[in-house]
Amino acid sequence: MLNKIQHDFMLEQWLEYAIGQSVFLLRFYARWKTHGFAGYSWDDLFAGLSMVFYTLDPALLQVVITHGSFVGLNEESAQALDPATIESLRKGSKALFAAWFTYVSLIWTLKGQVLGYYDKLTTGTREHKWVKVMAVVCFLSWLSLMLLIFCRCTPIQKNWQIVPYAGDKCTRTESTVIALMVLNIFNDICLVLIPAHLLWFAQIPLRRKLLIALLLSSSFFIITCALLRGILGLQSINNIVISIQWGTRETFVTIIVICVPPIKPLFSKRLKESSSFGQSSHGQKPIQLHETDPERHVSPVKDIDNRSFGSSKDLILEREGSKVDASVDYSRGISVTTEYEVSDAEPLSKYSDDGQEGTWSRQSEIKATGGKRPS
Secondary structure, rough: OOOHHHHHHHHHHHHHHHHHHHHHHHHHHHHHHHHHHHOOEEEEEEHHHHHHHHHEEEEEHHHHHHHHHOOOOOOOHHOOOOHHHHHHHHHHHHHHHHHHHHHHHHHHHHHHHHHHHHHHOOOOOHHHHHHHHHHHHHHOOOOOOHHHHHHHHHHHHHHHOOOOOOOOHHHHOOHHHHHHHHHHHHHHHHHHHHHHHHHEEEEEEEEHHEEEEEEEEHHHHHHHHHHHHHHHHOOOOOOHHHHHHHHHHHHHHHHHHHHHHHHHHHHHHHHHOOOOOOOOOOOOOOOOOOOOOOOOOOOOOOHHHHHOOOHHHHHHOOOOOOOOOOOOOOOEEEEEEEEEEOOOOOOOOHOOOOOOOEEEEEEEEEEEOOOOOOO
């Protein structure tokens, strides 16, 4: 029977799980909607692995909370247990041993997603090499923790041995908690420094700077949760619920923060579509930029500025070879043909000095006819 603290924790955990998995699903939908299946990359693979571990971890913790574990036992208390209790604690201890692997793997697959985003963000910059260095550091940190969990208590079956008492080396997890806290915080700080340095010198719009700064401040909250988990876990080494609570909160906040960049383009695109006054290129008439004003001989700038373009197709005028569109009357004024190519604003190195977001290429062709139709 669960007490109030355990019941409240399980309710909080599964509520956070439902929200977290929904955010993951929205992340994959946003990536498919904006880039298609071909747009998936290796950070999406880490996101898929995170979903698996994020499902296994609370399921295992449910077993631990329900059946208990050998954490907090000693020689005398272990000998006083009845057979039914021993079997229940053995089952919970097995789940606890497996939960260590799923929790650490969840934390580091989330870091893998961050590295995937930074890999795109820093393309063409000096910081890109540090992303590769951090990928190696994160992998070695994860591998070290895996080996520590596996080798800390040997033989392996002593990790769920209740009677006879397995010993303090197996039931007390201070070494694992400390190693996890140090490596986790060290990796997080290094990951924060990469975009912080890039953000300081980047020539990007203020709005995008503020967004990245918000994400960085959220990262400090994640670091705080990791620190609290380690400290409270050490202070209450025999009360596993306290340590688990802050661990689940850390992973929940991390998932929300990491999934913001992939999800953001989905809402940005819908906002642009809802505010568009022009026609889209999906089977409709393209916007003609070469129309001329009968009196002023050029199109008024305000008419062009008031149009919103869904893609570069809206601005492309059909040509066949070197022929000019015969439907256009060139008898008066200047004909201007402008082609824009807009790509997703991913690498910060592609921002122009004036802060314009995206990558723009422009080709302009101006023909002065002098009142005569061009031959």
